[in-house]
Amino acid sequence: MNASPKKMAAIISGLQKHYVLKSETVRALRGVSFEVPEGDYVAIMGPSGSGKSTLLNLLGCLDRPTHGSFLLGDDDVATMTDDELSAIRASRIGFVFQSYNLIPQLSVVENIEVPLYYKGTLNSESRKRSIGLAAMVGLGDRLGHRPTQLSGGQQQRVAIARSLVNDPYFILADEATGNLDSVTTEEILALFQRLNDEGRTIIMVTHEDEVSVHAKRVIRLRDGEIQVDEPIKNRQVFTEEQIKEISKNASSESEE
Amino acid sequence: MLLFRTWKLGIRSLLLHPMRSALTVLGILIGVTSVIWLLAISEGISKEFQKQIEDLGAENIIIRSIQPPDESGGNFREIKAFGVSRADYNMINRTISTVQRVLPIRELPQKFAYTGNPNVKPINGRLVGCTPEYSEVTRLVISRGHFLTSQECESKSSVCVIAAQLASILFPSEDPINKQIFLPEKKEYFKIVGVLQPRNATAAIGGSLAAQDFSLDIYIPISTMRMRMGDQETKRTGGSFSIKSFELSQITVQVDTVDDVPKTAELVEATLRAKDPDRQDIAVVVPYELLEQAKTTRLMFMMFMCLIAAISLVVGGIGIMNIMLATVTERTREIGVRRALGAKRSDITQQFLVETITLSVVGGLTGILLGLLGPFVFEIARGGLESFAPNLYGLVPQVGRDMNPEIVPASIPVSFFISVVVGVMFGLYPAMRAAQMDPIEALRHE
Ligand SMILES: Nc1ncnc2c1ncn2[C@@H]1O[C@H](COP(=O)(O)OP(=O)(O)O)[C@@H](O)[C@H]1O
Ligand SMILES: [Mg+2]
Numbered sequence: 085m086n087a088s089p090k091k092m093a094a095i096i097s098g099l100q101k102h103y104v105l106k107s108e109t110v111r112a113l114r115g116v117s118f119e120v121p122e123g124d125y126v127a128i129m130g131p132s133g134s135g136k137s138t139l140l141n142l143l144g145c146l147d148r149p150t151h152g153s154f155l156l157g158d159d160d161v162a163t164m165t166d167d168e169l170s171a172i173r174a175s176r177i178g179f180v181f182q183s184y185n186l187i188p189q190l191s192v193v194e195n196i197e198v199p200l201y202y203k204g205t206l207n208s209e210s211r212k213r214s215i216g217l218a219a220m221v222g223l224g225d226r227l228g229h230r231p232t233q234l235s236g237g238q239q240q241r242v243a244i245a246r247s248l249v250n251d252p253y254f255i256l257a258d259e260a261t262g263n264l265d266s267v268t269t270e271e272i273l274a275l276f277q278r279l280n281d282e283g284r285t286i287i288m289v290t291h292e293d294e295v296s297v298h299a300k301r302v303i304r305l306r307d308g309e310i311q312v313d314e315p316i317k318n319r320q321v322f323t324e325e326q327i328k329e330i331s332k333n334a335s336s337e338s339e340e
Numbered sequence: 341m342l343l344f345r346t347w348k349l350g351i352r353s354l355l356l357h358p359m360r361s362a363l364t365v366l367g368i369l370i371g372v373t374s375v376i377w378l379l380a381i382s383e384g385i386s387k388e389f390q391k392q393i394e395d396l397g398a399e400n401i402i403i404r405s406i407q408p409p410d411e412s413g414g415n416f417r418e419i420k421a422f423g424v425s426r427a428d429y430n431m432i433n434r435t436i437s438t439v440q441r442v443l444p445i446r447e448l449p450q451k452f453a454y455t456g457n458p459n460v461k462p463i464n465g466r467l468v469g470c471t472p473e474y475s476e477v478t479r480l481v482i483s484r485g486h487f488l489t490s491q492e493c494e495s496k497s498s499v500c501v502i503a504a505q506l507a508s509i510l511f512p513s514e515d516p517i518n519k520q521i522f523l524p525e526k527k528e529y530f531k532i533v534g535v536l537q538p539r540n541a542t543a544a545i546g547g548s549l550a551a552q553d554f555s556l557d558i559y560i561p562i563s564t565m566r567m568r569m570g571d572q573e574t575k576r577t578g579g580s581f582s583i584k585s586f587e588l589s590q591i592t593v594q595v596d597t598v599d600d601v602p603k604t605a606e607l608v609e610a611t612l613r614a615k616d617p618d619r620q621d622i623a624v625v626v627p628y629e630l631l632e633q634a635k636t637t638r639l640m641f642m643m644f645m646c647l648i649a650a651i652s653l654v655v656g657g658i659g660i661m662n663i664m665l666a667t668v669t670e671r672t673r674e675i676g677v678r679r680a681l682g683a684k685r686s687d688i689t690q691q692f693l694v695e696t697i698t699l700s701v702v703g704g705l706t707g708i709l710l711g712l713l714g715p716f717v718f719e720i721a722r723g724g725l726e727s728f729a730p731n732l733y734g735l736v737p738q739v740g741r742d743m744n745p746e747i748v749p750a751s752i753p754v755s756f757f758i759s760v761v762v763g764v765m766f767g768l769y770p771a772m773r774a775a776q777m778d779p780i781e782a783l784r785h786e
Binding site for chain 2: 141144146166167171174179181185187188198203246250
């Protein structure tokens with residue numbers, strides 16, 4: 085998937101988000117513009133309260149901007165109804181949360197299928213696809229397990245498989261490694277890199293430099309505005325061997 | 341397919357808290373069971389009442405004599421006759437055209453003994469003077485021998501017909517036919533010519549609340565009774581005497597057709613009260629009217645029972661709502677996740693509605709099963725009470741002892757329907773509340 089005339093996964097221009105409170109209006113985003121080409125790997129950084137989560141919620145179609153436009157493919161999210169936003173989330177957005185957010189009463193494979201359930205394309209073929217994704221994240225032998233029976237790293241891998249099931253425009257990861265130890269963080273970052281190498285677009289929020297150096301590009305926010313938008317200079321890349329090694333360790337961990 | 345998955349998911353979510361779900365189901369279960377039981381019991385009671393009234397005969401009008409309260413103050417000299425008289429009887433018989441026949445009846449509480457069986461103490465029973473038609477009008481069934489004949493009445497013979505239970509007490513191992521019954525108070529003997537089959541008790545009449553019991557009756561010709569015993573009765577209570585005088589205890593008027601009953605009843609009443617409109621010594625009972633009243637009473641009774649059942653269902657519904665509100669709060673995060681993964685508001689509403697409906701339907705179905713067991717449970721409870729606490733059982737009214745709860749067929753679909761409606765009604769608010777949550781807020785919820 086080499087995008088020579090670069091196709092855009094998302095085009096954001098003049099994006100503003102205001103929260104109207106009783107006493108004041110909080111301007112969480114004050115006009116943010118950038119483009120995310122397909123296959124990009126973006127780290128969004130910035131101090132607390134700078135608007136990272138607000139931006140990510142807009143990118144994830146969980147909210148509508150106050151001003152500005154957000155083009156997802158050919159559709160402008162700013163003008164969509166609540167149900168249309170839901171439909172977009174079900175069909176073209178992949179979420180990975182800091183606290184995994186798997187549904188406790190569902191098994192691994194059923195958790196992976198949830199977006200398809202709301203998209204309405206659940207069938208035996210999609211079941212095969214979900215099983216394939218579970219295998220890809222190294223949990224092929226845990227299909228029937230419940231989230232409580234898995235470690236944090238394993239749960240996050242299920243969440244990543246879930247974010248891929250609807251073939252999304254991009255994966256949105258909000259502090260996806262925030263709850264994990266350094267070994268498991270490596271594991272998840274290696275998985276992200278593998279997905280990015282395969283052509284997946286990834287946008288992640290993080291405040292750790294060790295995490296952001298794995299991305300291709302960093303956007304730094306400050307007080308609701310973009311301060312810096314630049315490529316990562318010394319990008320840290322896992323080698324083929326490292327990825328193999330990590331995924332082997334990860335699956336042997338899941339064998340326990 | 342999708343709906344099926346929604347149900348499956350709903351059931352699994354409920355099974356995450358089996359105890360909580362079971363208790364919630366219990367609320368509806370009790371509601372539905374009580375709908376079915378209460379209706380079955382009210383149906384049983386009203387059927388029993390109706391049967392008792394029908395046994396009085398819908399085409400009959402019954403006039404009872406009522407002894408007025410004693411005003412003589414121990415002055416025996418003027419003993420006034422009370423109640424229906426032979427003159428009343430003749431008047432009704434002759435003047436009212438819609439009357440088919442009239443039965444004169446005179447009843448006396450009496451002791452009965454059989455001298456051939458000295459082991460048995462005299463039995464307190466009831467001596468009934470009547471005519472041969474009595475057996476037809478009251479639909480008596482003879483098991484041995486024959487009922488009183490007109491010949492026996494005309495000749496004023498000392499013959500009698502005895503009720504089944506009395507026969508079995510006085511003659512446990514002998515054939516009663518042609519045996520002599522002895523009346524120690526009257527020093528009279530009567531020859532048994534017939535034995536009746538057991539007869540059901542009938543509804544209370546003539547101001548008394550107790551159902552009429554016929555199990556210890558002896559029937560003799562009323563002509564014989566008049567000749568041998570007259571119209572006066574002397575009762576010795578403690579040291580003092582009391583004398584009362586009455587010609588008849590009751591007359592039963594049989595009307596041509598049921599349609600003529602109300603009109604005839606008015607005429608009878610008018611005839612009896614021609615001289616004294618305020619006479620207090622008679623009561624006119626019209627079983628047909630009682631029957632009509634019983635139908636209205638039944639309807640009211642049922643409505644009352646429905647109201648009680650409805651209240652218990654509402655209580656069950658509030659239980660459901662309470663639990664679902666707690667569940668929704670508890671699962672705020674799950675709701676946020678589902679919304680982020682593409683669930684529409686309507687999907688969330690549906691998910692929680694499915695859960696409440698599952699609870700209420702499970703409650704409804706088990707409630708119906710338990711409801712169907714109602715008559716058995718009732719039977720067992722009654723049997724248990726009878727054998728383990730006879731004193732308590734004695735306090736149960738006659739109707740309660742005789743009636744059988746009868747499942748009202750309509751109560752099953754109705755209670756099921758109601759339980760579903762309750763589930764939807766009380767589930768809707770929590771489900772909508774879940775759906776109205778802001779997904780971002782919900783995701784942030786701890
Ligand atoms: N729902 C909200 N209502 C009001 N103010 C909000 C809301 N969400 C965020 N804000 C405000 O918007 C600003 C940006 O918040 P946020 O996007 O969460 O920052 P970050 O994720 O970078 O810490 C903050 O000042 C925050 O207080
Ligand atoms: Mg934040």
